[in-house]
Amino acid sequence: MxxxxxxxxxxxxxxxxxxxxxxxxxxxxxxxxxxxxxxxxxxxxxxxxxxxxxxxxxxxxxxxxxxxxxxxxxxxxQLPEFQPNHYSHFISENKADLVQLKINQSLKPDKFYLKYFATITAINNNPAAGKILLNISKKSIKQSFSPDEILLVYAPITEIQKPLNPHQFDYSKYMKSLGVYGQLRLSSSPILKTQKASKTLMGIAQNIRAHIITKFQNTNLKTDERAIIQALVLGEKKDIDKNLYNEYAAAGAVHILAVSGLHVGILYIILAFLFKPFVRWKYGVFFQATFIVILLWGFALLSGLSPSVTRAVTMFSFFAIAKLFDREINSINTLFLSFFTLLIINPLWLFQVGFQLSYLAVFFIVWLQPLFYKVGYSKYWIVRKTWGIVSVTICAQIGVLPLSLYYFHQFPGLFLLTNIVVLPFLTILMCGGILIVLLASFDSLPNWFADSYNFLIEGLNGFIHWIAVQDEFLFKEIHFSILKVLGTYLLIIAIALLLKKMNYHRLVISLLAISVLISIYIYDEFRYSGNQFLIFQKSKQTLIAYKNGKHLTVFKSDSISNTSETYPLKSYKIAVNTNSYSEKKIPGFFKYNNKNVLVLDSLGVFPNATNVNTILLISSPKINLNRLIDSLKPVQIIADGSNYYSYVKRWEKTCKLKKLPFRHTAKQGAFPIE
The missing domain is CATH 1.20.1280 (Monooxygenase)
Structure with a gap:
């Protein structure tokens, strides 16, 4: 080395x-x-x-x-409080503002809204700055907007809502990792003015990408196949069918749908081959390196400058520059140099899942692959090449496995078979995809070429589907805490160091790492062995969970089966490490930790009970809350998401007059009964 x-x-x-x-x-x-x-x-x-x-x-x-x-x-x-011009310093609380903003990027729309990232340029005619999430109702406006368009709107800027249930995906936290601290929702608020702004590189790149995608729609490429090529070459994933994406995830091949270091590496090899004749000329090496770096960054811009692509292009740029100066290249040095450079530019990238997984995968490939390759070395070319793919896949999987289990809670058991088939396939698809993009851009794509590509993608999707339906090899709902992540990485590093050079000290460190990981597992079992009584927030439904050790009992208001696989119970079950589950109908009365909980449903019938600590209102009961409070003298009132808002507002006002704590799960989130 x-x-x-x-x-x-x-x-x-x-x-x-x-x-x-x-x-x-x-x-x-x-x-x-x-x-x-x-x-x-x-x-x-x-x-x-x-x-x-x-x-x-x-x-x-x-x-x-x-x-x-x-x-x-x-x-x-990067924080708003240390940016004097950030829009958060100028907005009026609970009031609309006159906001001028510039569209940066179009996002995948949901059922009701078109979504964009935008940069605010002024608020109430005062210069301002900062990224924002823009949501435009599909009912209020039919047209879509392009990057670099300027909009003038009159609407309130609000915070991005945090999750209302425990252990759910925190969209507001994810947005903050992208530098987005607020949102605009335009439903009835009109857009006062639109105009074109000066062009930016990102805007030009996205408009080119949108133009290419439009050109694709006029070719023989089928819908799913077109979505795959858009993801492979252009980094555009929003048109991929959700079921197809889930199949790729289940097969352990979702990484090929996100333009990453693998795709950039293939492109680098293609460009190095194409520009190889340059090295014969005087100063040819300089021109070769320059063209490769420019084209790599052009590809990164076209694909949206995602963290994984930016990391890979930065790393390969350092490779090209080092080769230009005829310097020895060490992959770990180059990897950490790109890592250091990107975090100086944008430290928020450190908290993005793609950035973390990307660097871990490359680091473990660079560090461990030579060791694995040496173990399986063969004098036969086909065996060497196959083992090369296998060893790279194993090393990458070792590197990302603990973090993948923490974030996604599943492990594709057939990942090795998937990658042995997919990785050689990907090179062909990338080469063909780049050619298709170029031909389609000039309306010169032959039908036979598009049909051939359709056939290849159909074959790939068929293989992925076959892998994905092998349910016995997909291990799901795996509880994996952050402590387990750290303990597992400690063990992986200790064992890797021992295998590289066996000695007494490294053996002791490996044994200590095993002891630490076992201790973490014991601690986690103890930490999640307690009981919890929780009222969830779910619109138009009532969900109450009682966790007793590792068993979860759910009381619900409807007869829908298999609630455990739906929001919000699925992620909660995994997070609190339960292994058994049952469902029951909601009773009218609970007792937990010597506290009595009375449940009033739409019938509004309540007993002459005493010592009622909590009253839970569900399904909009028609009751006189004043009389109920005077009769039962509860300590607190809770209304869940199954109630009408008009009823909730009336109850809230009554509780305020009575100076009684009132909680509405739709506003304040799930509520635990202590």
Missing amino acids: KFINFAIVKFSAFLVLGILTAHYLPSNSFFLSYLFIILAIVAGLWFWAKKQLVQQPYFGIAVYLCFFAIGYFTYQM
Whole structure:
């Protein structure tokens, strides 16, 4: 292995530590002043260290603190409170504002809204900045908007709602990782004015992509096949059928639908082959590297500059530049250099799942694949190539498995078979897809070529479907906490180091890692062994869950079967580590932790009970709440999502007059009975 420059690895580690500290332990003060102080100390120590014969550790410590401070500072710069022009400082609470914004990117629409990312340029005629999520009702407007269009609207800017049930996907948190801290909903509010703005590179790239997709619709490409090629070559996934996408996920091949390092690597090989004749000319290497880098970044722009693509293109750009200067290339150095560079540019990428999985997969391929390849080396060419694909797949899967289990809670058992078939197939599809994009753009795509591509994609989709329906090989609903993720990575690294070089110290470290992971599993079993009584929020339905150890009992108002596989119970079951489940009809009376819970449904009949702690109102009961409170003297009132809003408002007003705590799950989220 070529020399690894551990300095860039250490600098990256302290940069990440600074970003994480700023994220989890934020400071109200701006860190820039501290950064300047540390830089001054580093400069002073550097001049002092130059004159010393025996070097002291102070300079090194100061340098690491400097990179820690840079990480902290760059993260702070992304936060609205440290951006004087951010729109959050100008908006009026619960009031509409005159907002001027510029469309950045169109997103996948839902049933009711067209969705866009936009940048705010002014609020109430005051200059402003910041990204926002724009939702435009399909009923209010029929037209769609293109990147770089400017809109003038009069509407309130609101926060993106947090999940109302525990352990659900937090869309607001995901949006914040993209730098989006608010949203506009335009349903009845008119768009006052639209105009074209000056063109940007991103806008031009997206308009070109939209133009190519429009051209595709006039070809012989079928709907599913067209969606696959859009994902493979253009990074456009919003037209992929949901069932087809789920099949790719179940087969362990979803990574080929998201343009990533794999696709960029194939493109790099294609471009290096095409521009190989340049090296024969004087300065040909320079032109070769320049054209490859420009085309790679052009591809990244066209595919939307996703974190995985940006990471891969940055890394391959460093490869091309190093080759230009005839420098030895070490993959780990290049990987960490691209990692360091991208986090300096945008530290929020660290919290995106795609970014994390992408770097982990490449790191473990680079680090472990030589070891695996050596084990299965053969003198036969076909065996070597097959084992090369297998070893790369295994190393990538080892790298992403703990984090994948944490985020997605499933493991495709046939991932190895899938990748052995799909990876060679992908190279053919990428080459053909690029050619189809070029031909379709100029209305020159022959029907026979489109039909041939249809046939190839149909074959791939058929294979993926066959893998996906092998349910016995898809392990789902796996509970995996963040502690298990850390413990598993510790064990993987310890065993990998032991296999690379066996000695006593590494054996001890491996045994300690096994002990740590076992302790984490025991701790998790203990942590989730308690009881919980929870009233969920679900529109037009009542869901009450009682968790007793590892058994979950759900009380519900309807007769729909298999509620455990639907929102919001599925993710809750996995998160609290239950292994058995049952359903019952909602009784009129509960007792939990010596507290009595009375349930009133649409009939509104209540007993002459005493010591009622909580009253749960469901299905809009027609009751006199004043009389009910005076009669039963409850401690609190809860209304779930099955009630009419007009009823809830009346109950809330009554409880306010009675100075009695009132909770509406549709506004405040699921409520646990303590």
